Amino acid sequence: MLGRSRYFVQNVLEVIFRHPVTAVSIFALNSENQIILTKRRDNRLWGLPGGMVKWGEDIPTTVERELAEETGLELIKINRLVGVYSSPDRDPRLHSICIAVEVFAKGSIWVSDRHEVSEAQAFSLNYLADQLPNQKLAHDHSRQLADYLSGNIAIL
Numbered sequence: 001m002l003g004r005s006r007y008f009v010q011n012v013l014e015v016i017f018r019h020p021v022t023a024v025s026i027f028a029l030n031s032e033n034q035i036i037l038t039k040r041r042d043n044r045l046w047g048l049p050g051g052m053v054k055w056g057e058d059i060p061t062t063v064e065r066e067l068a069e070e071t072g073l074e075l076i077k078i079n080r081l082v083g084v085y086s087s088p089d090r091d092p093r094l095h096s097i098c099i100a101v102e103v104f105a106k107g108s109i110w111v112s113d114r115h116e117v118s119e120a121q122a123f124s125l126n127y128l129a130d131q132l133p134n135q136k137l138a139h140d141h142s143r144q145l146a147d148y149l150s151g152n153i154a155i156l
Contacts, residue, residue: 020086024062025050025100025141027082027148028073034122036109038070040138041118047138048145049120052096059099067103071120072110078103083147083154090140100144125149 025048028036037046049070053062064075082100090098111117123131128145136142147154 020088020095020097022053022059023051023091023096023098024053024059024066025082025085025098025144026063026067027100027102027144028067028071028105029079029102030073030105030122032122033125035125035128036071036073036105036120036122037132037137038111038117039119039121041114041116043138044118045136045138046132047141048100049117050098050100051116059101063101063103067105069113070111070117071105072112073105073107076104076106081153083144083156085140085144085154085156087140087156092139098140098144100148102148 028049030036036049038049039046049067051062051066051070053059054065057065060078063078067073067075079102082102085098085100088095090096109120109122111120137145143156144154
């Protein structure tokens with residue numbers, strides 16, 4: 001009996017602490033076909049808006065919430081799947097499975113969640129490399145951006 005209880009407790013703890021969490025990355029395009037990036041407070045790097053899926057949320061709800069919190073923009077439409085990223089080392093904080101989507105958004109850029117994001121800004125896709133020269137993006141966002149620009153759906 002004790003062995004069965006220990007096995008149960010170990011399995012519960014593994015489910016809670018040893019499974020990846022689900023997250024989203026958002027390729028938000030405004031009416032001028034610019035991409036919105038955010039500057040993170042923790043590592044001071046630019047990256048895509050996004051975050052963890054909360055308990056009881058689906059992916060579209062998470063996308064809408066994170067977009068509003070980190071950029072102040074309103075979701076018009078989720079346009080396409082960019083990729084699914086599951087490498088255990090893609091996020092230095094924890095193992096997360098990230099679903100990256102392209103969305104169309106409207107409104108004025110402003111940061112509501114000042115704990116995570118210090119700045120949000122629109123960048124021209126054509127001149128992104130010039131605007132952020134030699135700058136590493138947060139997490140695996142450089143890889144996600146390359147996949148986005150290629151137009152292929154990545155599952156990694």
